[in-house]
Amino acid sequence: MTTAGPEPAPLLQVSGLRVEFPTDERLVTAVDGIDLSIRPNEVHCLVGESGSGKSQTARAALGLLDPPGRITDGQIRYRLESGQELDLAQLKARGKQMRHIRGGEIGMIFQEPARSLSPMHTIGFQIAEAMRLHRGLSKPAAWEAAVEALKEVRIPRPELRAKAYPFELSGGMRQRAMIAIALAGQPRLLIADEPTTALDVTTQAQILRLLRRIQAERDMAILFITHDLGVVADMADEVSVMRRGEIVERQPVHSLFAAPQHEYTRMLLEATPKLREGRRAEASSSALIDQDSQGHGPAEKTKPLVEVKGLTKTFTLKSGVLGRRRRHLHAVDGVDLEILPGETLGLVGESGCGKSTLAKCLLRVEKPSAGSITHRLGNEQNQQDRAGQDVATAPEAELRGYRQRMRMVFQDPFGSLNPRMTVHDILAEPLRGDGPVARERLVELLELVGLEPEHLDRYPHAFSGGQRQRIGIARAIATDPAVLLADEAVSALDVSVRSQILDLLGELQDSRGLSYLFISHDMSTVEHLADRVAVMYLGRMVETAPTEALFADPKHPYTETLLSAVPIADPVRQRARERIEISGELPDPTEKPEGCPFRNRCRFAQEICALEAPELREVQDAEGNPTGRRSACHFAEELNLMGVQR
Structure with a gap:
């Protein structure tokens, strides 16, 4: 935001704020004497990693x-419209004056709408109650205003959705409902605390556009709390960077990205992958499909370690009286996939598209309903995996060797480790079938992932999130696997820790010849790490391509919308780029549209798209030559889709 003339008086002025949490062991200082100023009509982003004090x-x-x-x-001084100032730090938390401020003057959007919305009341009732409290409306008038509020936040069929309960709405719709509640009292300041962290990239883009539009229409200030520098580049006028309870830097957004002053800010920026700004060194040449200088090929194809054909996983959902009503959910719907030796294959798509179910089928945690999974994972030490067998139909007793060579790194470093087991027992558990486990072998595993031998005798609670994820990786590589499935393995980590874990994965791949199936919704991380990318939508594979080619020149409209929705951590590039808006929410997977599953949200859809589901097929160039890419679009060769420009 740029304005001429003198700077307006702050709407919210925080001075020397200190927040403490007394515990039995010590006094924890969460906020350590910070100063913060938010001007009218400004979007002020408060940035920092977990535990920095942003939310407090x-x-x-x-x-x-x-x-x-x-x-x-x-002090926390808030300036009313009359010009009067109130010190919010002195108000009683449950007092009448604070209740008026909370909602009537300052609205708040929380990170988890599912926890903030009452499951016992309809969405319309909850918005209407906020209308009655802060605007004094009658019940009928408040209900009409609630429906109008849902319309304002772009929820389709607001009259019907107002009567729905939170569990009946998607994550994106629940967050829109939370925004409607936060705006019910017509506040002059909106605090948004990580409002898009739990959302898909396309839904996040829709919510950010919505907030920008409402902020402009209402002349409202926003304090936007986030750890995502791409979101900061997209949203902020002013940025404050917070670390360990202190604000270490404050600058206008363009100045901060161009010339950060504090070493911590520089570290955050350096640790954040930026789309189309290079990737780590190429993996082993055995990982890749050889291509000529024009990107055509493949000239010679490496035999895959794992080959998936026509894989399907269907769940039967029961509802109604005595569970008599049954619906079928095709979580994975005829997927073809290959994992090559030494490569990283990125798997991307929105929540509910089937990525994690596909991974579970590959591990045979879930038994596929149809299709085949064949592999070449045998080694000289262990031939129990019977290379070439169909894992999809193999008896459970024959899968031990295969599972030793195909291992998993989980998303949650806190929930994936047994809190009652020491690190020694956690690492030894997958090896016990081979006899006694030497302590020296476990020490070697720890050192491989950057931990110390003395960590063996500690329990998981003694470690940070990044250290726990290193333990999870050590457990996964204990059996000398050929393939690691990493399911959102860095999404729960701070940006600096995420960078360290990604570097570790790259080092392990280079030293041990690992292949990765890297499942993520973070496109910038996938571009940084992956050699090839596979894109899923509603249980189907819609595009596969080498990473460079996919990001520069997508061949499916859904891939184009995913790339367009990813915020770039550079305010100049982010605000200058053309946006491709995606309409509506992800369809109900139990009621998929006929024909192409993406047609109801696709700006290029034609009559054939409603009649015929396109197969995942080889894309040809203008001369009719194969390109080494596949797309499930009828018009893959004809459309000129927008990638991410350097």
Whole structure:
């Protein structure tokens, strides 16, 4: 935001704020004497990693600190429309004046709408109650206003959705409903605390556009709390960077990205992958399909370690009286896939598209309903895996060797380790079938992932999130696998820790010849790590291509929308780029549209798209030569789709 003339008086002025949490062991200082200023009509982004104090700052302003948290020093001055200033730090958290401020003057959007919305009341009722509380409307008028609010936040069929309960809405719709509640009292300041972290990239783009539009229409200020520098580049006028309870830097957004002053800010920027700004060194040549200088090929194809054909997994959902109503959910719907030796294959798509179910089928945690999974994972030490067998139909007793060579790294470093087991027992568990496990072997595993021998005798609670994920990786490589399935393995980590884990995965791949199936919704991370990318939509594979080619020149409209939705951590590039808007929500997977599954959201859809589902096929160039790419679009050769420009 740029304005002429003198700078307006701050709408919210935080001075010397200190927030402390007394515990039995020690006094924890969550916010350590910070100063923060938010001007009218400004989008101010508060950036930092987990535990930096961002959320506690916002909660302190609204009297929402969880006990035993308390403000021990400082002021939080809020300027009313009349010009009067109130020190929010002095107001009683449950007092009448604070209740008016909370919602009537300052609205708040939380990270998890599912936890913030009451499961016992309809969406319309909850918005209407906020309307009655802050605007004094009658019940009929409040209900009409609630329906209008749902319309304003772009929820389709608002009259019907107002009567729905939160569990009946998608994550994106629940977040839109939360925005409607936060705006019910017509606040002059909106605090958005990580409002898009749990959302898909396409839904995130829709929510960010919605917030920008509402902010402009209402002349409203926004305090936007996030750890995502791509979102900062997209949204911010001003940026404050927070670390360990302190604000270490504040600058206008363009200045901060162009010339960060603090070493911590520089570290955050350097650790954030940026789309189309290079990738790590190429993996072993055995990983890749050889191509000529024009990107055509393949000239010679490496035999895949794992080959999937026509893989399908169907779940039967029961509902109604005595479960008599049955619907079929095709979570994975006829997927073809190959994992090559030494490569990283990125698997991307929105939540619910079938990525994780596909991974479970590959591990035979879920038994496929149809299709085949053949592999070449045998080694000289262990031939129990019977290379060439169809894993999809193999008896459970014959899968032990295969599962030793195909291992999993999970998303949640906190939930994936047994809290009652020491690191020694966690690492030894997958090896016990081979006899006693030497401590030296476990020490070697720890050192491979950058941990110390003394860590063997500790329990998971003694480690940070990044250290726990390193333990999870050590457990996964303990059996000397050929393939690792990494299911959102870095999505729960801070940006600096994420960078360290990605570097570790690259080092292990180079030293041990590993192949990865890297499942993620973070396209910038996938571009940084992957050699090839496979894109899933509603249980089907819609495009596969070498990473460079896919990001520069997508061959399926869904891939184009995914790339367009990813915010680039560069305010100049982000705000200058053309956006491809995607309409509507992901369809109900139990009621897929006939023909192409993407046609209801595709701007290029034609009559044939409703009649015939396109197969995943080889894409040809203008001369009719194969390109080494595959797309499930009738018009893959004809469409000129937009990639991410350097």
